[in-house]
Amino acid sequence: MDTSDKRSVRVRNLSALLTAVHRTGGASRAALTLATTLNRSTVGALVGELAELGLVVETQPAESGGVGRPSPVVVPADGLVVAALVPEADAVTVALVGLGGRILARRRIARDAPPRAEELPALAAATLDDLRREAGGPRILTLGVAVPGLVRASDGLVRLAPHLGWRDAPLGSMLEKACDVPVLLANDATLGAIAESVFGAARGHADAVYLNGGSSGIGGGILAGGVPLTGSAGYAGEFGHTHVADDDKRDAAGVPGTLESEVTRESLLRVLGLGAVDADALEAALVASADPVVLAEVDRQLDYVATTVGTVVNILNPQVLVLGGFLAALDAARPGRLTGLLRDRAMAVPLEALEVRRAELGSDLLVIGAAELALGPILAEPNAVAGRDALRAGRLRR
Amino acid sequence: MDTSDKRSVRVRNLSALLTAVHRTGGASRAALTLATTLNRSTVGALVGELAELGLVVETQPAESGGVGRPSPVVVPADGLVVAALVPEADAVTVALVGLGGRILARRRIARDAPPRAEELPALAAATLDDLRREAGGPRILTLGVAVPGLVRASDGLVRLAPHLGWRDAPLGSMLEKACDVPVLLANDATLGAIAESVFGAARGHADAVYLNGGSSGIGGGILAGGVPLTGSAGYAGEFGHTHVADDDKRDAAGVPGTLESEVTRESLLRVLGLGAVDADALEAALVASADPVVLAEVDRQLDYVATTVGTVVNILNPQVLVLGGFLAALDAARPGRLTGLLRDRAMAVPLEALEVRRAELGSDLLVIGAAELALGPILAEPNAVAGRDALRAGRLRR
DNA sequence: CTGATATGTTGCAGACGCAAACAATCCCTC
DNA sequence: GAGGGATTGTTTGCGTCTGCAACATATCAG
Numbered sequence: 001m002d003t004s005d006k007r008s009v010r011v012r013n014l015s016a017l018l019t020a021v022h023r024t025g026g027a028s029r030a031a032l033t034l035a036t037t038l039n040r041s042t043v044g045a046l047v048g049e050l051a052e053l054g055l056v057v058e059t060q061p062a063e064s065g066g067v068g069r070p071s072p073v074v075v076p077a078d079g080l081v082v083a084a085l086v087p088e089a090d091a092v093t094v095a096l097v098g099l100g101g102r103i104l105a106r107r108r109i110a111r112d113a114p115p116r117a118e119e120l121p122a123l124a125a126a127t128l129d130d131l132r133r134e135a136g137g138p139r140i141l142t143l144g145v146a147v148p149g150l151v152r153a154s155d156g157l158v159r160l161a162p163h164l165g166w167r168d169a170p171l172g173s174m175l176e177k178a179c180d181v182p183v184l185l186a187n188d189a190t191l192g193a194i195a196e197s198v199f200g201a202a203r204g205h206a207d208a209v210y211l212n213g214g215s216s217g218i219g220g221g222i223l224a225g226g227v228p229l230t231g232s233a234g235y236a237g238e239f240g241h242t243h244v245a246d247d248d249k250r251d252a253a254g255v256p257g258t259l260e261s262e263v264t265r266e267s268l269l270r271v272l273g274l275g276a277v278d279a280d281a282l283e284a285a286l287v288a289s290a291d292p293v294v295l296a297e298v299d300r301q302l303d304y305v306a307t308t309v310g311t312v313v314n315i316l317n318p319q320v321l322v323l324g325g326f327l328a329a330l331d332a333a334r335p336g337r338l339t340g341l342l343r344d345r346a347m348a349v350p351l352e353a354l355e356v357r358r359a360e361l362g363s364d365l366l367v368i369g370a371a372e373l374a375l376g377p378i379l380a381e382p383n384a385v386a387g388r389d390a391l392r393a394g395r396l397r398r
Numbered sequence: 399m400d401t402s403d404k405r406s407v408r409v410r411n412l413s414a415l416l417t418a419v420h421r422t423g424g425a426s427r428a429a430l431t432l433a434t435t436l437n438r439s440t441v442g443a444l445v446g447e448l449a450e451l452g453l454v455v456e457t458q459p460a461e462s463g464g465v466g467r468p469s470p471v472v473v474p475a476d477g478l479v480v481a482a483l484v485p486e487a488d489a490v491t492v493a494l495v496g497l498g499g500r501i502l503a504r505r506r507i508a509r510d511a512p513p514r515a516e517e518l519p520a521l522a523a524a525t526l527d528d529l530r531r532e533a534g535g536p537r538i539l540t541l542g543v544a545v546p547g548l549v550r551a552s553d554g555l556v557r558l559a560p561h562l563g564w565r566d567a568p569l570g571s572m573l574e575k576a577c578d579v580p581v582l583l584a585n586d587a588t589l590g591a592i593a594e595s596v597f598g599a600a601r602g603h604a605d606a607v608y609l610n611g612g613s614s615g616i617g618g619g620i621l622a623g624g625v626p627l628t629g630s631a632g633y634a635g636e637f638g639h640t641h642v643a644d645d646d647k648r649d650a651a652g653v654p655g656t657l658e659s660e661v662t663r664e665s666l667l668r669v670l671g672l673g674a675v676d677a678d679a680l681e682a683a684l685v686a687s688a689d690p691v692v693l694a695e696v697d698r699q700l701d702y703v704a705t706t707v708g709t710v711v712n713i714l715n716p717q718v719l720v721l722g723g724f725l726a727a728l729d730a731a732r733p734g735r736l737t738g739l740l741r742d743r744a745m746a747v748p749l750e751a752l753e754v755r756r757a758e759l760g761s762d763l764l765v766i767g768a769a770e771l772a773l774g775p776i777l778a779e780p781n782a783v784a785g786r787d788a789l790r791a792g793r794l795r796r
Numbered sequence: 797c798t799g800a801t802a803t804g805t806t807g808c809a810g811a812c813g814c815a816a817a818c819a820a821t822c823c824c825t826c
Numbered sequence: 827g828a829g830g831g832a833t834t835g836t837t838t839g840c841g842t843c844t845g846c847a848a849c850a851t852a853t854c855a856g
Contacts, residue, residue: 007844009407009812030834039814044835061821068833069821150747159747207630222713224629229622231715232605235748238712243705243743246644253745255708307641310653311709314636315620317629345641347651349548349557350633407812407843428803437845442804459852466802467852 013038014382017046018099021056022379023198025100026075028062047074053385054079055099055378076100080385081135082378083143083181084370085124086188089114089163089216094127096135097371101199104138105131106367117158117169121178128179141385143181144374145171146188146366148216153234156185162252163216184373186230190237191369192324192359193221194228198372200360201322209312210359211239211305212324217252217260222316244307259308263301265326271297283329298333305330306338309356310345317350324359331358411436412780415444416497419454420777421596423498424473426460445472451783452477453497453776474498478783479533480776481541481579482768483522484586487512487561487614492525494533495769499597502536503529504765515556515567519576526577539783541579542772543569544586544764546614551632554583560650561614582771584628588635589767590722590757591619592626596770598758599720607710608757609637609703610722615650615658620714642705657706661699663724669695681727696731703728704736707754708743715748722757729756 013036020035021027027035033043050056057077061070076099086093092115095106107127115123124143132140149161156172175183193202193210202208206226212219218240222229229236240260241253249261265282269275271294272285286298309321323331331338339356361368378385411434418433419425425433431441448454455475459468474497484491490513493504505525513521522541530538547559554570573581591600591608600606604624610617616638620627627634638658639651647659663680667673669692670683684696707719721729729736737754759766776783 007811009843013813028834033834040834041815041836041838042813045813066833067821067823067831069819069835071834150745205630224622224627225625227623227625229627229714231622231748232603232717233715233748233751235715235745236713238715238745238748241712241745242709244641255712255743255745311640312713314639315634315710315713316627317631317633317636319630345653347548347633347636347639347653350629350631350636353631405813405842411844426803431803438804439806439846440844443844464802465800465852465854467804467850469803 011381011383013042014046014050015380017043018050018055018382019379021050021074021076022099022101022375025102026073028071028073029058030071032074050074050382051077053382055382055385076102078104078136079138080141081138082371082374083124083128083131083140083179084367084374085120085143085145085175086366086370087115087120087145087164088148092120092123093367094124094131095367095371096128096131096138096140097367097374098138099375101368101371103364103367103371105135107131114164117164117166117171117174120171121174124175125178140179140181141378142374143175143179143183144191144370144372145175145183145185146191146370146373147171147185148188148214148219150235150238151185151187153186153230156183158185159235182377184376186234186373187219187221187237188366188369189219190221190228190230191373192361192365193223193237193322193369194372195361195365195369196322196324196359197223199368200365201357202320205320207316207318208320208322209316209318210322210324211309211312211327212359213263213265213327213330214325215265218263218327222318224316239308239312242308242311244304259304262304263327263330267297267301268294268326268330279325279329282326283332286329286333289333295334298330299337302330302334302338303341306341306345309338310342313342313346313350313354319353319355321354321356322359323356324365328358331356409779409781411440412444412448413778415441416448416453416780417777419448419472419474420497420499420773423500424471426469426471427456428469430472448472448780449475451780453780453783474500476502476534477536478539479536480769480772481522481526481529481538481577482765482772483518483541483543483573484764484768485513485518485543485562486546490518490521491765492522492529493765493769494526494529494536494538495765495772496536497773499766499769501762501765501769503533505529512562515562515564515569515572518569519572522573523576538577538579539776540772541573541577541581542589542768542770543573543581543583544589544768544771545569545583546586546612546617548633548636549583549585551584551628554581556583557633580775582774584632584771585617585619585635586764586767587617588619588626588628589771590759590763591621591635591720591767592770593759593763593767594720594722594757595621597766598763599755600718603716603718605714605716606718606720607714607716608720608722609707609710609725610757611661611663611725611728612723613663616661616725620716622714637706637710640706640709642702657702660702661725661728665695665699666692666724666728677723677727680724681730684727684731687731693732696728697735700728700732700736701739704739704743707736708740711740711744711748711752717751717753719752719754720757721754722763726756729754 058072081096081098084095092109096104150159158169172183189212196202208223210221220239221237241255241258244259245257247257250256251258251261454472456470479494479496482493490507494502548557556567570581587610594600606621608619618637619635639653639656642657643655645655648654649656649659
């Protein structure tokens with residue numbers, strides 16, 4: 001039951017206000033008053049409390065824009081930040097991110113082999129110390145981790161991360177011990193969806209689906225009613241394993257005829273005759289190519305993508321579909337083809353309002369996503385920043 | 399921004415309390431205090447207000463169960479009800495439902511041809527008058543309609559109801575004029591999902607998927623985080639049109655190789671050699687049959703069902719999958735087969751905790767679902783019962 | 797009949813947001 | 827450049843709501 005005593009009112013209003021500051025990156029008190037529909041005096045008091053907590057600072061009014069008394073601008077403070085950790089098969093990225101989504105410091109540590117879960121805590125702790133010094137010694141409130149695999153929402157256990165070779169890795173508790181901050185973990189594609197919805201292509205849309213193609217496979221995330229859809233245990237969004245063809249090709253999870261077994265980055269690189277290149281180079285090559293073999297492969301893959309997207313449209317009726325990674329490149333190589341195919345794969349009515357867009361956040365995506373995860377408890381309860389134990393409670397849940 | 403002035407606290411607490419009374423069907427004040435985590439005195443005041451509004455009545459304490467002062471039992475009042483309207487291809491059902499989900503009066507009007515949208519308002523108004531007399535003249539607060547088709551959430555326009563032959567029917571506004579109550583409309587399978595989640599097989603689970611097989615096709619509904627997932631325009635849950643096979647059989651929506659084109663009630667009736675029978679008879683015949691042709695057809699259909707369910711598990715990670723209509727019969731005819739097939743169609747990890755159940759509400763399903771829709775605004779804002787215009791606002795949205 | 801237990805009831809205090817009155821600051825116009 | 831209008835911050839008082847604590851009430855166990 002969603003009851004509320006009187007104290008929760010303050011918490012909710014602080015949360016709404018801080019969220020507004022975070023999402024806009026800073027706004028005048030007058031604008032915040034408008035955005036929250038609260039009273040001037042109330043906003044004044046709330047901003048005062050947030051400032052006292054060290055979460056925001058009030059700066060001089062911007063250059064005068066109109067008539068009337070200038071309104072001080074409320075911007076995120078620098079002294080409190082969250083950390084982001086993104087372990088991938090070929091690199092580990094660590095970053096410090098402030099409110100407003102500003103990346104204050106980041107370091108990408110290239111790796112020959114996938115990082116083992118056991119070595120991450122020490123690596124993360126040392127790197128965070130460095131970054132903290134670089135950034136002028138802010139206090140790190142929480143640490144968010146974008147895991148390329150299945151993360152159990154209840155306790156943050158990494159059940160399976162095929163491309164890292166992890167199984168049932170208690171990364172969260174190990175990191176908490178090593179870094180001495182509350183740690184939150186979630187699936188990387190789910191966090192990508194959140195990042196794109198807060199700062200990227202799905203900004204302002206309550207119902208969006210993010211579909212990402214990476215070297216490790218295809219994943220995604222769902223926003224339903226403005227809230228990330230996690231599923232009962234946190235495993236939602238595995239679009240790569242939807243059925244698209246009646247064949248026996250099996251994907252990494254052993255499921256036959258799935259999107260991920262038919263649509264791969266490797267096939268594209270092969271027909272292009274390319275080796276290991278980054279996302280931009282792959283897209284440039286795809287767009288430039290007139291080779292019929294390449295076109296055929298692009299069209300073949302787009303056909304399967306359309307099948308999955310059709311299913312997504314029928315089931316979830318999103319307003320925005322955001323394509324990331326090489327899926328965006330596929331769409332760019334054959335403009336309009338995907339949306340054309342969809343007319344035969346999805347019901348006409350839910351297709352009417354669908355917008356297909358490409359991801360906007362590029363290489364910042366997962367850092368922003370992990371930071372967004374880490375910011376969750378702070379935005380939800382700005383009051384509780386003092387006692388960090390209070391932040392340890394919920395992981396990605398609603 | 400989800401801010402809240404002080405008055406909304408009262409509203410939220412009243413809502414939580416009334417929702418608890420509704421879902422339990424009646425509870426002692428002590429139990430409500432426990433359920434809401436509110437204070438004894440607060441619950442007392444809130445119950446008093448709900449009683450004054452005519453929504454609940456306090457009855458004598460139940461036969462003494464333990465030590466201590468007996469706690470009066472709070473039960474839904476009879477004087478305020480909602481109406482449910484369920485138009486189907488072969489019948490129109492009208493009912494009055496009280497808080498607590500009790501059906502006070504119902505009438506099923508059999509039809510030879512599907513009802514036209516234009517004739518429904520008069521029919522509904524007349525039948526409601528009759529039922530109201532039968533039930534002792536309660537006040538009807540709202541009317542909920544379970545539409546077998548796509549309903550635009552923003553204004554309740556029926557975009558498409560193939561089995562009724564409707565397209566862009568403004569049923570909501572017509573009904574409001576004829577019946578003089580706020581009208582809320584939603585897709586029937588979505589409402590079935592809600593009904594099963596409140597009073598049926600998915601009770602107590604926040605993440606559930608309902609999959610229904612009817613004579614008109616396959617539909618469903620999603621509960622994510624305890625909230626019905628509507629999608630951006632209200633069209634979510636069309637599982638019948640997910641891709642399951644690489645063939646050209648097209649379903650009613652013109653999409654080829656979908657669940658609905660492969661899995662049909664008619665095929666089952668055909669192999670069984672049956673004519674028009676009800677759900678129970680179909681299931682009995684399926685379970686009893688040892689005909690290899692029947693078994694083969696059942697297995698063929700279950701195979702396709704497994705493909706869609708696998709996709710659902712991968713994408714949504716529900717904890718409970720509720721099967722309704724002839725899909726429940728298919729599962730009953732071959733116990734364990736569906737769950738066995740799933741091991742090859744879904745990822746192992748999200749499959750771990752999945753429970754497959756059958757729907758429990760039977761023929762009451764859509765009446766309860768429509769009533770639940772109609773009760774939504776009342777449960778959300780018990781305060782506003784007096785001014786019925788306040789109820790007219792939101793349709794199915796969260 | 798008495799004590800223990802559980803719960804309703806009452807009065808009071810704390811917290812909170814809102815409204816209104818007042819002050820500050822900027823733009824615009826004459 | 828002085829005054830008016832407009833917008834917004836600030837302060838104060840008030841109403842509402844919930845929690846708490848003390849007291850009252852009703853049942854059970856013996």
